[in-house]
Amino acid sequence: MTARERVIAAARGGEVSERPILGWPQAFGEILVNAKPTSDDKTFLAEILSPFALAQSEGIDLNEVLRNDPASSLLEEYVGRVRANIEIALECGNDGIIYVLSGAEPKFCSPMQYGGHYLEHDRALLDEVRDARLNVLVIVGGEGTYIDFVSDLPAHVFAWDVAATQFTVEELRKLRSGALATSESTTEFYWPIESSRLTTEMEKEALGAV
Numbered sequence: 001m002t003a004r005e006r007v008i009a010a011a012r013g014g015e016v017s018e019r020p021i022l023g024w025p026q027a028f029g030e031i032l033v034n035a036k037p038t039s040d041d042k043t044f045l046a047e048i049l050s051p052f053a054l055a056q057s058e059g060i061d062l063n064e065v066l067r068n069d070p071a072s073s074l075l076e077e078y079v080g081r082v083r084a085n086i087e088i089a090l091e092c093g094n095d096g097i098i099y100v101l102s103g104a105e106p107k108f109c110s111p112m113q114y115g116g117h118y119l120e121h122d123r124a125l126l127d128e129v130r131d132a133r134l135n136v137l138v139i140v141g142g143e144g145t146y147i148d149f150v151s152d153l154p155a156h157v158f159a160w161d162v163a164a165t166q167f168t169v170e171e172l173r174k175l176r177s178g179a180l181a182t183s184e185s186t187t188e189f190y191w192p193i194e195s196s197r198l199t200t201e202m203e204k205e206a207l208g209a210v
Contacts, residue, residue: 003030004095007043010188011134011156011179022136022159022181022191024098031136037093043134045098046089050125051078052103052118053140063113079121086129096132096156099125104150105141111149119149126154136181141165151175159191 001009007020007030021029030043037044055062055078065074089097101122104114129135137155139145145165151158151172159181162168169184181189 002041004041004043007031008134013179013188019188019190022157022189024136024138024191031098031134033098037095044094045096045134045136046085046092046094048082048085048089048097048099050099050101050103050118050122051075051082052108052114053100054078054082056102056108062117063109066117075117075121079125082125083128086125090129090132096134096136097129098136098138099155100138100140101150101153102140104139104147105145107142107144111146114146115149122150123153130154139165147172148175157181157189159189161193163193 001016003020006016006018010016010020020031022031023029024031024033024047031045032042033045033047035044049057052062055074060074062075062078065072086097099122103109103118109118126135126137134157135155136157136159137150137153139147139150139158139160141160142164143166145160145167147160147165147167152175157179158172158176160167160172162182162184169180169182169186172180179188181187181191183191183193
């Protein structure tokens with residue numbers, strides 16, 4: 001079984017000799033992110049920021065924009081940019097995407113803000129790419145993250161930081177079937193805890209908080 005075959009099997013509930021490593025955002029493991037697809041032995045994914053995350057990375061507070069101008073089309077513009085990024089990623093030969101979702105936590109959005117403005121856009125974007133070979137959904141967030149809101153979003157692999165969110169694997173299994181990725185020993189993919197913590201620091205830098 002090649003590394004790619006092992007990744008795909010693990011993502012679809014098959015038996016594997018050892019669980020694959022999701023190395024994002026560092027470049028290690030059997031899944032390569034933002035690398036030019038050059039081998040049939042690896043799985044290549046393109047990093048895609050959710051609309052909220054993309055705006056956040058550019059220093060734009062979408063909640064503030066929508067609060068000041070409910071008729072603003074800026075959110076839809078970001079959704080269009082994300083859709084275009086996904087299309088380009090697949091045209092370049094990637095096996096799928098790693099969709100980085102932020103905003104689903106109290107320090108950025110109230111439940112009403114995230115559920116009212118962003119959740120269904122995230123769902124639609126992921127649903128449009130559900131036929132890709134492998135899609136990974138990474139939930140960026142700390143304690144209080146609305147895991148219950150995002151638990152049914154379509155993706156082959158669901159990744160979140162158990163320690164930061166205080167949301168256990170057992171709790172997630174009650175909400176979602178399919179492959180999970182954490183630093184815990186009971187999930188189908190190993191996602192080192194340092195990955196999500198690094199993301200949090202990157203997030204702070206984007207917001208000018210550090």
